[in-house]
Amino acid sequence: MxxxxxxxxxxxxxxxxxxxxxxxxxxxxxxxxxxxxxxxxxxxxxxxxxxxxxxxxxxxxxxxxGRLVLSAVEYDSLCFAPVVMSDGGGAHMPAASGEAVTPEAKLCASIEIAIGQVTVRLGEETRAGRIAEIVRAIGALA
Structure with missing residues (x-):
């Protein structure tokens, strides 16, 4: 032993x-x-x-x-989360605060991940691999 x-x-x-x-x-x-x-x-x-x-x-x-990223838990079944994407033009999209965002509003390239009362905001410089790590970690906790 x-x-x-x-x-x-x-x-x-x-x-x-x-x-x-x-x-x-x-x-x-x-x-x-x-x-x-x-x-x-x-x-x-x-x-x-x-x-x-x-x-x-x-x-x-x-x-x-977010200073220590947890490994994703392996699941037997798939788990999906709703995603809202916008190219910045066209329809008004609701903001996290509940206020409407108009097409004329200043756009910033960022990603916002909201689960329950927790919101993670990532800037445009965030690497795709880092985003994937964060999503896996959050998925493991949900």
Whole structure:
């Protein structure tokens, strides 16, 4: 049976001589995702990996803020989300605030992803790969 250190090294965790650990973001994301499963608790998941619960809670906060992208969960069935697209001309489109946007309004190339009360706004410089990561992460939480 592998020791905790061997187990963690297999996942790419760097363990220094003084016992400090350097966790790759991919591993952090997997551990945070475990805390989001029904019935899971931060304390139980933290104990399984030899972490302090407050340290894991910090990672969860990073994920909430978009600074740590969680992996997409594999689903057996497809899940669709409504998408509204506009080329900027023609019909009036409702804005997130409920106000109508007219064709004369200043357009800015941005993407807005709204789920419940949370809205993520991405600028025109956002790479397609990054958008896909964010959509997968949000889909895993929904």
């Amino acid at each position: 592998a020791t905790t250190g061997e187990f963690l090294r297999d996942y790419g965790v760097e363990i220094r001589g003084n016992g400090q650990r350097r966790w790759p973001d991919e591993v952090k994301a997997l551990i945070v995702a475990e805390t989001l499963k029904p019935g899971a608790t931060v304390n139980a998941v933290a104990a399984r990996y030899g972490l302090r619960a407050n340290h894991l809670s910090e990672w969860r906060g990073r994920a909430r803020d």
